[in-house]
Amino acid sequence: MADAPGQLSLDRRATLALLGLGGAALAGCGSGARAAACLATPAETRGPFAGDGGSDRGGRRHSVLTGDEVIRSDIRDSFAGLEGTAEGVPLDLTITLLGTAGGCNAMAGWGLYLWHNDAAGKYSLYDLPRANYLRGLQQSGDEGTLRFSTILPGCYGGRAPHLHFEVYSSAQAALSGEPAVLASQFALPEDACRAVYSGDRRYGDSLANLDRWPTRRDFVFSDASEEELALESIALEGDAGRGFKGKATVAIRY
Known part of the structure; x- marks a missing residue:
């Protein structure tokens, strides 16, 4: 996994050593549990x-x-005068x-x-300039939680299904232009993604792409331990017909 330049992060194996975890994971921040100590979410490349x-x-x-228009929970529509849903x-x-300290x-x-x-594997602004x-x-509430209404992303050539995020x-x-923490x-x-991709034409070549680039072959996630990958994964409940509810935890060295 490649860390993004300028991010306030440590190599994840150094993080394990600093937290005194060695090769073992404590009851995980990835599942939302509070532990006496916890693993920090690894930094990854921001992407282009x-x-x-x-x-x-x-x-x-x-x-x-x-x-302020970008501060929103439902991100399925364009905003600020641009078009598309x-x-x-x-x-x-x-x-x-969550903060790892304490x-x-x-x-x-x-x-x-x-x-x-x-769903088609396209990014707004870049592949779709309008x-x-x-x-x-x-912004997170008192319990550290925040919510987004979105869609399950498609799988484009060269990457497993994924979402990007930055924490400030x-x-x-x-x-204000401050750097991300x-x-x-x-x-x-993958099982939920396959169920969606196999039956929904809006996802185009996503199923074939996922067959070529599963998570363990993805250049971002391929070197993660099982504990680290769990920390970076979204847990899903639901199905392709009704949609999904997802939960994830981000633990910051703070």
Whole structure:
């Protein structure tokens, strides 16, 4: 796994050593449990389609973190005058932010910017320059939780299904151009993705792509231990017909 330049993170194996865990995981932050100590979520590459003010591979700069309109829980529609709605199987996602210092305490008042590709594997702003859907910023509540209404992303060539996120000290910090405290990615359960991809035409070649690039072959997740991958994975409940409810935990070295 490649850490993003400039992120305030340590190599994950160094993190294990610092926390005194060796090769064993304590009852996991990944499941939302509070433990006497816990693993920090590993940093991962932001990718070229962040839309947070950085440049893409063509040198173009894009940012949605410029106004309050991006602070929203339902990220399926475009906003700020752009067009389009992301179609796909609904995913109601709850993310809990925890701090590793003091035993995985809830992190209230922190910001998380979430973005991902659509059912066809396209990213707004980059593949679809007139759309900015599937991007949103939320601030965590008293229990450290924040929620997004989105869709299950498709699987495009070269990557397993995933979602990107960045954590900031607050939503306002994100809008003010302060650097993210953590940039990372979520993996998704392959069985649920296969069930969706096999029966929904909106997902195009996603099933064939997933066959070629499962999570354990993905360049971001392939070197993760079982404990680390669990920490970076979204747990899903539901089905392809009704949609899914997802839960994930992000633990920050704070």
